Amino acid sequence: MQRQLKYSTLYLLLILMVVFLFLLDISLGTVSIPLADIISSLTGSSASKNTWEYIIVNYRLPKAITAILVGSGLSISGLLMQTLFRNPLAGPYVLGLSSGSSLGVALVILGAGFLPMMWSDFLVSSFGIIVASCLGSSLVLLSILLISQRLRDTTVILVAGLMFGSFTNAFVSVLTYFSTAEQLQKFTFWSLGNLGNLSWSAILILTIAVLIGLLLSIFSIKNLDTLLLGENYARSLGMNFKRARLLIILATSILAGSITAFAGPIAFVGLAVPHMAKLIFQTSNHAVLFWSTLLLGASMMLLCDVISQVPGGDITLPINAVTSMIGAPMVVWLLLRKKKMMG
Amino acid sequence: MENVVLKTENLSIGYMTSKSENCIASGINITLKKGELTALIGANGVGKSTLLRTLTQIQPPLSGAISLSGKPLQNFKPIELAQELSLVLTEKLPPSNLTVYELIALGRQPYTNWIGKLSATDKNKIDHAIALTQLENLLQKRHYEISDGQLQIALIARALAQDTELIILDEPTTHLDLKHKVSLFRLLKKLAASMQKCVLFSTHDIELALQLSDELIVMNGQKIIQGAARELISNGIFDTIFNDENVSFDAQKGKFIFRNL
Numbered sequence: 001m002q003r004q005l006k007y008s009t010l011y012l013l014l015i016l017m018v019v020f021l022f023l024l025d026i027s028l029g030t031v032s033i034p035l036a037d038i039i040s041s042l043t044g045s046s047a048s049k050n051t052w053e054y055i056i057v058n059y060r061l062p063k064a065i066t067a068i069l070v071g072s073g074l075s076i077s078g079l080l081m082q083t084l085f086r087n088p089l090a091g092p093y094v095l096g097l098s099s100g101s102s103l104g105v106a107l108v109i110l111g112a113g114f115l116p117m118m119w120s121d122f123l124v125s126s127f128g129i130i131v132a133s134c135l136g137s138s139l140v141l142l143s144i145l146l147i148s149q150r151l152r153d154t155t156v157i158l159v160a161g162l163m164f165g166s167f168t169n170a171f172v173s174v175l176t177y178f179s180t181a182e183q184l185q186k187f188t189f190w191s192l193g194n195l196g197n198l199s200w201s202a203i204l205i206l207t208i209a210v211l212i213g214l215l216l217s218i219f220s221i222k223n224l225d226t227l228l229l230g231e232n233y234a235r236s237l238g239m240n241f242k243r244a245r246l247l248i249i250l251a252t253s254i255l256a257g258s259i260t261a262f263a264g265p266i267a268f269v270g271l272a273v274p275h276m277a278k279l280i281f282q283t284s285n286h287a288v289l290f291w292s293t294l295l296l297g298a299s300m301m302l303l304c305d306v307i308s309q310v311p312g313g314d315i316t317l318p319i320n321a322v323t324s325m326i327g328a329p330m331v332v333w334l335l336l337r338k339k340k341m342m343g
Numbered sequence: 344m345e346n347v348v349l350k351t352e353n354l355s356i357g358y359m360t361s362k363s364e365n366c367i368a369s370g371i372n373i374t375l376k377k378g379e380l381t382a383l384i385g386a387n388g389v390g391k392s393t394l395l396r397t398l399t400q401i402q403p404p405l406s407g408a409i410s411l412s413g414k415p416l417q418n419f420k421p422i423e424l425a426q427e428l429s430l431v432l433t434e435k436l437p438p439s440n441l442t443v444y445e446l447i448a449l450g451r452q453p454y455t456n457w458i459g460k461l462s463a464t465d466k467n468k469i470d471h472a473i474a475l476t477q478l479e480n481l482l483q484k485r486h487y488e489i490s491d492g493q494l495q496i497a498l499i500a501r502a503l504a505q506d507t508e509l510i511i512l513d514e515p516t517t518h519l520d521l522k523h524k525v526s527l528f529r530l531l532k533k534l535a536a537s538m539q540k541c542v543l544f545s546t547h548d549i550e551l552a553l554q555l556s557d558e559l560i561v562m563n564g565q566k567i568i569q570g571a572a573r574e575l576i577s578n579g580i581f582d583t584i585f586n587d588e589n590v591s592f593d594a595q596k597g598k599f600i601f602r603n604l
Binding site for chain 2: 226229240285
């Protein structure tokens with residue numbers, strides 16, 4: 001009972017944090033807008049200036065919502081992978097899923113020129129990019145899974161993930177070498193990561209994809225708990241291992257693939273956030289970890305977006321640079337204090 | 344016949360590769376009964392683990408039949424098997440924050456709903472398993488904070504919570520000191536005698552197993568013999584286990600004697 005109370009308090013704090021960071025994220029930007037006008041635009045009444053309302057509704061609000069979707073989705077996919085691979089360092093970026101997505105996206109953006117007009121139009125549409133990105137990430141995930149079945153050593157799996165990353169990056173380099181300046185620019189912008197630039201219809205598609213991924217994750221919660229005992233114990237407890245694994249892979253690929261398609265490859269969030277959740281909640285219970293990772297992921301991404309706007313300055317940093325600058329030292333710190341509980 | 348939990352007929356075990364069959368042992372006829380503690384002994388590499396893996400459906404038999412509670416083993420769905428047979432393995436647990444209570448509660452997974460919520464029955468079974476194994480004081484500890492012996496007991500409690508007729512343990516006494524070995528054997532004996540469980544475990548502690556188990560299964564090269572300790576001793580089977588002239592078995596004392604040390 002005491003534990004329940006502790007969890008409820010922590011959940012409440014996290015929700016407040018998400019709300020606070022959400023408002024902070026919307027209130028920051030190159031144009032300063034008074035808080036009262038922000039709230040009135042958000043609640044549907046009109047702000048004192050039309051331009052302010054336009055900026056908030058069509059630029060800042062979509063960006064903040066994207067940050068929440070990206071942060072929570074990537075973090076959950078990291079949580080699933082860490083349990084599935086029994087490896088505290090697993091995550092969508094580290095295992096090369098994002099690189100796989102990059103390859104898929106590079107193929108459609110950079111390779112579309114080689115195809116007839118009708119096809120290329122379809123491929124470069126946001127739907128085509130999502131499909132290519134999801135295919136790319138699930139292909140990498142499947143390859144890693146095949147390797148992990150042959151090699152039980154989890155460090156080797158990480159190295160394999162890095163190799164896949166290098167391989168796909170090399171392939172992307174070859175593609176960029178043969179592409180036009182316009183295509184190249186489009187791809188480079190995508191690869192820097194970007195939470196803005198999403199239209200409301202794109203956000204709707206992303207929301208649906210993330211919700212499907214999260215729903216599949218919820219259905220995997222019981223299996224994830226069982227997997228904490230290892231594959232053989234899980235089987236002995238009646239778990240259909242192949243089906244459970246397929247469900248987890250599907251959830252991870254949809255989450256990482258769709259998010260990478262829209263926001264670009266975003267590093268470290270998927271790896272670091274589940275660890276923060278485990279550290280704060282001190283549990284391995286996936287029902288608890290699911291919600292805490294979801295909320296922490298959203299706050300983390302909102303925070304990174306706030307930082308990327310350099311409050312007080314008038315420049316904006318690429319979001320991928322910010323997540324790496326925060327995430328990479330955090331992972332090193334996690335490694336240094338790595339204990340048995342990291343799981 | 345009612346008391347028979349597991350029975351094999353002419354079972355052959357081993358590994359099937361794409362090219363050939365690697366048979367480790369064949370003609371295995373063993374019977375495990377309710378309320379009995381059975382030890383599986385034999386030298387390293389003789390195929391104890393392969394036999395256990397076959398009996399628990401982790402790997403398929405090469406030929407022959409295994410029946411569990413009167414039904415062919417291969418007809419069990421994974422979830423049904425999990426309600427008849429629980430396992431305690433030698434492998435290490437992956438890193439996690441699991442507490443001892445959560446670890447034991449995972450034994451209820453075959454019975455819980457899609458999200459894994461524990462019902463009142465589940466909680467009763469868990470409490471019962473905890474009481475039997477006397478783990479009350481360790482419940483909130485993380486699984487990596489307790490000793491190897493305590494972890495082994497906790498894994499057994501998890502198997503008890505799983506509420507199965509048959510419990511199979513793979514070398515549960517490895518890494519334990521003598522005191523903990525004896526108390527673990529006592530626990531297994533108690534489960535068989537007072538809980539009427541059917542317990543099968545593999546072990547290298549032959550002398551302890553001789554004193555405590557109801558029956559023994561001795562794996563000796565291609566031969567597999569099942570019987571009570573006294574029968575097996577008078578058969579002289581223990582002299583042949585290690586196939587080494589420097590190791591002999593003293594039938595009077597029930598102990599191994601090493602020469603030329």
